[in-house]
Amino acid sequence: MPLTLKPHKPRTRRPGRQGKVLQRLIENDLIRKVSYDEYRDKVQQVYGGPKGAMLSVCSLMSLHIPLGERIFRARRFDLRGAKSILDVGSGAGQIAAHLLKYADADASITLSDLSRQMLRRARNRLKSPRPRFVACDLSSLPFEDGSFDCITCGYVLEHLPNPEPGLAEMSRVLQRGGRMFLLTTEDNFSGAWTSRLWYCRTYNRGELKRLCEQLGLHWKQELWFTRMHRALHAGGICVEIEKR
Numbered sequence: 001m002p003l004t005l006k007p008h009k010p011r012t013r014r015p016g017r018q019g020k021v022l023q024r025l026i027e028n029d030l031i032r033k034v035s036y037d038e039y040r041d042k043v044q045q046v047y048g049g050p051k052g053a054m055l056s057v058c059s060l061m062s063l064h065i066p067l068g069e070r071i072f073r074a075r076r077f078d079l080r081g082a083k084s085i086l087d088v089g090s091g092a093g094q095i096a097a098h099l100l101k102y103a104d105a106d107a108s109i110t111l112s113d114l115s116r117q118m119l120r121r122a123r124n125r126l127k128s129p130r131p132r133f134v135a136c137d138l139s140s141l142p143f144e145d146g147s148f149d150c151i152t153c154g155y156v157l158e159h160l161p162n163p164e165p166g167l168a169e170m171s172r173v174l175q176r177g178g179r180m181f182l183l184t185t186e187d188n189f190s191g192a193w194t195s196r197l198w199y200c201r202t203y204n205r206g207e208l209k210r211l212c213e214q215l216g217l218h219w220k221q222e223l224w225f226t227r228m229h230r231a232l233h234a235g236g237i238c239v240e241i242e243k244r
């Protein structure tokens with residue numbers, strides 16, 4: 001008898017109506033209420049101030065740093081072979097520290113962030129002469145087309161009211177065949193709390209995937225930090241993307 005396999009159905013979190021209402025109540029909606037310029041000023045204030053100073057501690061406590069490192073250490077997102085890497089919205093250098101550890105020794109590493117204060121913090125924390133630091137907005141990157149063969153972008157895209165300009169910019173500066181490590185906040189209960197804390201929006205996984213694919217950014221594999229992350233989607237959307 002031929003063996004029939006049930007098609008694999010990706011599990012998605014579907015909160016009930018009450019859950020959705022609660023999520024909406026928790027989520028911060030500043031990003032939808034004010035102009036992008038006003039919102040960006042607020043983001044710069046938040047990350048430039050005491051909350052930003054606590055960012056690396058928060059990333060340790062939320063396990064973002066140790067669990068993120070496992071993905072790079074185990075080469076589930078393989079940095080080997082990448083020669084020019086851009087880390088977008090590098091914050092306190094949480095992902096950059098993994099890049100310094102696991103990328104090839106001759107790879108060039110560029111860290112960019114909207115906040116100069118966060119770039120200073122990254123520089124002080126990383127204590128490495130290797131990266132170059134560039135202050136800029138993700139939706140207007142000051143780099144030539146195809147400047148990088150690898151981009152990492154962790155918990156930054158949620159600071160854009162509309163993801164398209166940011167994704168299009170990252171796609172523009174990424175070479176064809178280049179890869180991107182994208183990590184962003186999901187539209188569920190834990191994402192709603194992240195939104196409240198950091199004034200960001202959240203993304204629906206399916207919608208974000210469709211938009212990426214339309215822009216030629218193919219979702220090569222979804223990455224999970226742990227089984228718990230996979231079951232609860234608590235750590236956000238984490239995906240390896242390839243530019244087609």
Ligand SMILES: C[S@@+](CC[C@H](N)C(=O)[O-])C[C@H]1O[C@@H](n2cnc3c(N)ncnc32)[C@H](O)[C@@H]1O
Nearest residue numbers: 047089090091094114115118137138154155159
């Ligand atoms: C939550 S931190 C992420 C830090 C790090 N990438 C990580 O994975 O933990 C978000 C960072 O994105 C930066 N950011 C926010 N909006 C941005 C924008 N439009 N362009 C570039 N960086 C931005 C903030 O200044 C902050 O440093």
